[in-house]
Amino acid sequence: MAASSDLNIDHVAQLARLALTPREKAEFSQQLAEVLHHSEQLGKADVSMIEPTAHAFPIFNIWGGDEPRPGLPVEQALQNAPQQRLNMVVVPRVVE
Amino acid sequence: MRSEPFFHTIAELAALLDAGKLSSVELTKAVVARTKAVDARVKAFNSYDEDDALAQAAASDARRSTGQVRGLLEGIPVGLKDVISVANQPLTASSRMLANFISPYDATVTQRLKRAGAVLWGRLNLDEFAMGSSTENSAFGPTHNPWDLSRVPGGSSGGSAAALAAGEAVATLGSDTGGSIRQPAALCGVVGLKPSYGLVSRYGLIAFASSLDQIGPLTRTVEDASIMLGVIAGHDPFDSTSCQTEVPDYRAALAEKRGPWRIGIPQEYFGEGLDPEVGAAVEQAIAFYRSRQCVIKEVSLPHTQYCLDTYYIIATAEASSNLARYDGIRYGHRTAEAVDVGELYCKSRAEGFGAEVKRRIILGTYVLSSGYYDAYYLRAQKVRTLIRRDFLNAYQDVDALLTPTSPVPAFTLGEKTNPLAMYLCDIYTIGANLAGLPAISVPCGFTGGGLPIGLQLIGQPFREAELLPIAHCYEQAHDWHTAHPKL
Structure with a gap:
């Protein structure tokens, strides 16, 4: 297991696209170090030759028929958009 | 009635x-x-x-x-x-x-x-x-x-x-x-x-x-x-x-x-941390089933000690991925103070989520991140296999x-x-x-x-x-x- 002090809060917050305050950074670093320290005991489990479990029951690919069916009307799909214009979501300029 | x-x-x-x-x-x-x-x-x-x-x-x-x-x-x-x-x-x-x-x-x-x-x-x-x-x-x-x-x-x-x-x-x-x-x-x-x-x-x-x-x-x-x-x-x-x-x-x-x-009765569930009054009530329930001619058998789920850590790694990893959708674009809170789209994501999420959600997103992002995935997430998924086997063995x-x-x-x-x-x-x-x-x-x-x-x-x-x-x-x-x- 990696050492719990490895958690670089600035890097992880950037990966998670979360703007944290200095206070949150300090608090989470300390609390999560404790949680990660607790989890180090997982290193004691013998997992050699053990397959990972992603779901409790084996699930295979589920295929759907390639058939058109009604979806959400545009007004409903956009009803929760923070900003919209001409049936589109408005966002800050992405490309200069 | x-x-x-x-x-x-x-x-x-x-x-x-x-x-x-x-x-x-x-x-x-x-x-x-x-x-x-x-x-x-x-x-x-x-x-x-x-x-x-x-x-x-x-x-x-x-x-x-x-x-x-x-x-x-x-x-x-x-x-x-x-x-x-x-x-x-x-x-x-x-x-x-x-x-x-x-x-x-x-x-x-x-x-x-x-x-x-x-x-x-x-x-x-x-x-x-x-x-x-x-x-x-x-x-x-x-x-x-x-x-x-x-x-x-x-x-x-x-x-x-x-x-x-x-x-x-x-x-x-x-x-x-x-x-x-x-x-x-x-x-x-x-x-x-x-x-x-x-x-x-x-x-x-x-x-x-x-x-x-x-x-x-x-x-x-x-x-x-x-x-x-x-x-x-x-x-x-x-x-x-x-x-x-x-x-x-x-x-x-x-x-x-x-x-x-x-x-x-999984012995690992009756150890340290169990409130005595809770333990006594559950013991009485066991006695009830025994009085109804049920066979009461002590069993072991040997990987129980790993459940909590396995859970918090898998659950936060999945949560960090699932909650990525709340980015302030299509629905949900959008910050009023962003000049570009990157800042819009980071600030909308910072303003919209409470402390525990942020904590779990950080933990989940960390255990999935490059260099740590195998040590935390993949290992937790393997231990999950062992935990599941414990239960299925007990049910024999x-x-x-x-x-x-x-x-x-x-x-x-x-x-x-x-x-x-x-x-x-x-x-x-x-x-x-x-x-x-x-x-x-x-x-x-x-x-x-x-x-x-x-x-x-x-x-x-x-x-x-x-x-x-x-x-x-x-x-x-x-x-x-x-x-x-x-x-």
């Missing part, structure tokens, strides 16, 4: 409605009046729509008068945790992120409740995005335990459990990722059932940890849980993890299956496992400030989620201080029809479930 209609069971109310001794409008009005009388103290609801509920009740009465009863829930007010979509109603997940969100469509369980004639009643409080064990993480304030208003109702489905215990609904739906139905059910003195993973569709449920989440009922009795499960269970093409499995008549199974059963000798639901009764609001201490509340419930098993919490007594205690029975995959009768047998021989809090 309980005196007030809002404390009756579904089964009792269905009989009264059938006999014409009560109308759905009368019943719904009684539930609404009760909610108005007590919810300022309990705070179980994020919102409710009285006019809409009464209109549904009137429509139900009209159907009944013309012989078009839809099903067992016809006219019964059922509350929904505020992570389950109801078309044109709010859906907040108790988060500022979704404070103004309106569901564009129904969850599959909502559709099924409607098809069974239920009156959908209110949006119930929870820990934000179902992350917590006390309902204190709600952005709209904590729910209070109806048995002692200074204490938590458990969580994350604390609103669902408290509303039911307080008579503000006849039954409710919750969701359970690590114990979020069973633990609040135990702390509020009601029945809570987490079905097998894949039995109930997750379509329209706000995702927390997709390989663990299941919707399930909270009810006054095991019989009511059987009725509710029969309505919501079954394959759904809109959920690719929903199983093609037969849905038996769970209620009929209660009368048909009377034991005796082989019941396993026993029909069900019996444990406490929660190591402690309801604790005081604000008592647990350390995240790890809060995570330990789930120690007995997360195994069933990791292994995908059905599990039910049933009231099994009270502490000296009058706080409810819950007993957990964990069954075999998709054998709810075998598990529910075991719980029913205990419940019917006791009267814990007939007690109500004084509010």
Whole structure:
């Protein structure tokens, strides 16, 4: 297991696209170090030759028929958009 | 028979409605009046729509008068945790992120409740995005335990459990990722059932940890849980993890299956950290089953010590991925202070999410990040295999496992400030989620201080029809479930 002090809060917050305050950074670093320290005991489990479990029951690919069916009307799909214009979501300029 | 209609069971109310001794409008009005009388103290609801509920009740009465009863829930007010979509109603997940969100469509369980004639009643409080064990993480304030208003109702489905215990609904739906139905059910003195993973569709449920989440009922009795499960269970093409499995008549199974059963007691669940009063109540339940000629067998689930860490790595990893969708673009909170799209993501999420959600996103992002994935996430998935095997091995000798639901009764609001201490509340419930098993919490007594205690029975995959009768047998021989809090 990696050492719990490895958690670089600035890097992880950037990966998670979360703007944290200095206070949150300090608090989470300390609390999560404790949680990660607790989890180090997982290193004691013998997992050699053990397959990972992603779901409790084996699930295979589920295929759907390639058939058109009604979806959400545009007004409903956009009803929760923070900003919209001409049936589109408005966002800050992405490309200069 | 309980005196007030809002404390009756579904089964009792269905009989009264059938006999014409009560109308759905009368019943719904009684539930609404009760909610108005007590919810300022309990705070179980994020919102409710009285006019809409009464209109549904009137429509139900009209159907009944013309012989078009839809099903067992016809006219019964059922509350929904505020992570389950109801078309044109709010859906907040108790988060500022979704404070103004309106569901564009129904969850599959909502559709099924409607098809069974239920009156959908209110949006119930929870820990934000179902992350917590006390309902204190709600952005709209904590729910209070109806048995002692200074204490938590458990969580994350604390609103669902408290509303039911307080008579503000006849039954409710919750969701359970690590114990979020069973633990609040135990702390509020009601029945809570987490079905097998894949039995109930997750379509329209706000995702927390997709390989663990299941919707399930909270009810006054095991019989009511059987009725509710029969309505919501079954394959759904809109959920690719929903199983093609037969849905038996769970209620009929209660009368048909009377034991005796082989019941396993996992020794790892009775160690350090278990409150003595909880332990004593559960021991008495074991003695009851023994008195009913059940074979009581001590079993071992040797990887139990790894459950908590495995759970918090897998659940936070999945949560960090699922909650990436809340970026302030298409729906949810958007910051007013961003100059570019990158800043818009970071600030919208910072303003929209509460502390526990941020903490879990950070942890989940970390355990999935380059260089740490194998050490944490992949290893946790492998340990999950071992945990699941432990359970399946135990079921070679026993029909069900019996444990406490929660190591402690309801604790005081604000008592647990350390995240790890809060995570330990789930120690007995997360195994069933990791292994995908059905599990039910049933009231099994009270502490000296009058706080409810819950007993957990964990069954075999998709054998709810075998598990529910075991719980029913205990419940019917006791009267814990007939007690109500004084509010």
